[in-house]
Each structure stands twice: as structure tokens, then as C-alpha cells.
Amino acid sequence: MHNAALAVRGIEARYARFHIRPDELAPALGLLPALGFIGVNLTVPYKLAALASMHEIDAAAQRLGAINTVIVRDAQLVGANTDGDGISGAIRAEFGRSLGELRVLLLGAGGGAGRAIAMQCAAERCPELRLANRTFAKAEALCAELSAMPSANVIAAVPWNEDELGAASATSDLIINATSIGLRATDPPVLPRSMLRAGQWVYDTIYNPTRTPLLLEAEAAGARAANGLSMLLFQGARSFEHWFGAPAPVSAMRDALALMS
Numbered sequence: 512m513h514n515a516a517l518a519v520r521g522i523e524a525r526y527a528r529f530h531i532r533p534d535e536l537a538p539a540l541g542l543l544p545a546l547g548f549i550g551v552n553l554t555v556p557y558k559l560a561a562l563a564s565m566h567e568i569d570a571a572a573q574r575l576g577a578i579n580t581v582i583v584r585d586a587q588l589v590g591a592n593t594d595g596d597g598i599s600g601a602i603r604a605e606f607g608r609s610l611g612e613l614r615v616l617l618l619g620a621g622g623g624a625g626r627a628i629a630m631q632c633a634a635e636r637c638p639e640l641r642l643a644n645r646t647f648a649k650a651e652a653l654c655a656e657l658s659a660m661p662s663a664n665v666i667a668a669v670p671w672n673e674d675e676l677g678a679a680s681a682t683s684d685l686i687i688n689a690t691s692i693g694l695r696a697t698d699p700p701v702l703p704r705s706m707l708r709a710g711q712w713v714y715d716t717i718y719n720p721t722r723t724p725l726l727l728e729a730e731a732a733g734a735r736a737a738n739g740l741s742m743l744l745f746q747g748a749r750s751f752e753h754w755f756g757a758p759a760p761v762s763a764m765r766d767a768l769a770l771m772s
């Protein structure tokens with residue numbers, strides 16, 4: 512995705528993978544300016560650990576307590592988080608709606624991706640935001656944290672049982688799966704078809720497999736369904752914008768991702 516973007520923009524740089532062990536993270540980040548890096552992406556488990564090596568941390572990364580993008584600026588390291596932009600752009604591109612106009616049910620609010628999505632929903636003032644998580648205490652803690660944000664609308668924690676999930680789904684426009692259920696072909700759908708309906712939007716942050724059991728159930732129920740590839744695309748596009756201070760060539764990046772999947 513990024514190499515396609517660099518080629519389209521005629522930027523002489525490469526996006527590459529580096530194997531960094533936990534004890535190498537801080538020294539590796541420290542070397543970035545001297546080695547001529549423009550920036551890097553980081554993923555689990557380094558999203559939190561890298562915070563300590565940053566000279567500056569942007570507002571989104573501060574809110575989330577995690578970074579996925581580092582920008583090298585004037586030999587200093589700036590930590591950013593583009594995961595929220597990822598879900599926001601994905602919902603707009605897939606369903607033609609902005610998060611701020613949808614009643615959202617988020618499944619898996621306790622994980623890292625769930626936290627980023629919940630924060631973005633609250634920041635965009637979703638009219639209603641329901642946070643469901645198997646470990647209920649995590650949903651409750653996040654609910655309390657978000658409710659304290661000045662932008663907060665109706666935010667509620669939902670216990671992980673059939674009755675509560677069914678009731679929450681019935682009054683939601685958009686359901687987002689941020690659990691890891693669906694990564695394995697043998698996984699059950701996170702929600703059964705009986706809890707989904709036509710006119711609803713269902714977004715699964717999983718993109719491999721491309722059609723999870725949840726998305727298949729959603730389609731069977733007449734709902735519109737989309738997988739997490741677009742979230743990957745838009746968080747990447749936002750990272751590109753951080754690095755180069757110019758709009759990302761989204762369609763070239765999308766084509767590159769489509770070839771991969």
C-alpha cells in the first residue's frame with residue numbers, strides 16, 4: 512500500500528519491514544533520524560512501549576495511550592495514532608455515512624482496536640454508543656472514561672449475553688466487530704442472523720478472512736456488510752499524510768491492498 516503510494520507520488524523512498532526485538536525498540540527508534548527515516552508504523556506489542564521514546568505525542572495518541580505512527584521531524588520523534596481516522600474513513604467510504612450520525616454498537620470494546628474505535632465514535636459525537644465486551648469491567652471502565660469527554664453523548668456498557676446484545680443491536684444503526692472472533696474459519700458469528708436486520712450496517716475490523724461468519728450472517732439478514740480492509744487503508748492513508756504533509760493517493764493504495772487480499 513505504501514510503496515504504491517510512494518511510486519504514484521514519485522517519492523524516492525521505500526516502505527519496508529524490520530524485525531525489532533523488545534529490547535531493541537528504544538535504540539531502534541533512536542536511530543531513525545540519523546538513518547534518514549521519514550517515519551515508521553508500529554504495531555502490537557509496541558504501540559504502548561514506543562510512547563516513552565517520543566519527543567512529542569499528538570492528541571489522538573495521547574487519548575488512546577498508544578501510537579501506530581512515528582514521524583521524524585527535525586531529528587525529533589513525533590508519535591501519532593491514525594486508527595481513529597481509519598475507522599472514520601472506512602465507514603464513510605463503505606456506507607456513505609459519518610460516525611457522528613449513527614447509533615453504534617461496538618463489540619469488543621476491551622481490546623486495542625476497540626478502544627480506538629470507541630474514542631473516535633465519542634469524538635465524532637455518535638448519537639448513541641454502546642460498548643459490549645466479554646469482560647464487562649473493561650467496557651464499564653471505557654464507558655466511564657468516554658462519558659467524561661466533553662463530546663460525550665449517550666454512552667452505555669452492554670453485558671456480553673444474548674438478551675443484552677440482542678436489545679442493543681435492535682436499536683443500533685451500525686455494528687462494529689472489534690473482537691478477534693472470526694479470525695478462524697471455525698469461529699461462530701459474533702452475532703447470529705436473528706439479531707441483524709435489513710437497513711443495518713455491519714463492519715468487521717477483520718479482513719482475513721475477507722468474509723467472516725459475522726459478515727455472511729449480516730448479508731443473509733439483508734444488512735450491508737464490509738470488512739476491515741478499508742480501516743487498514745484509511746489508517747495508512749493518514750500515516751502517509753503525517754509523513755509527507757500532502758494528501759495520500761488513496762485509490763492507488765486501495766488497488767495495492769486489493770491485490771494483496
Ligand code: ATR
Pocket residue numbers: 555618619620621622623624625644645646647649689690691692
Ligand atoms: P487487542 O486488540 O488489544 O490485541 P485482544 O486480546 O486480541 O485485544 O482482544 C480483542 C477483543 O476481543 C477483546 O475485547 C476481547 O474481549 P476481552 O476483553 O473479554 O478479552 C475480545 N474477545 C476475544 N475472544 C473473545 C470471545 N471468545 N468472546 C468474546 N470476546 C472475545
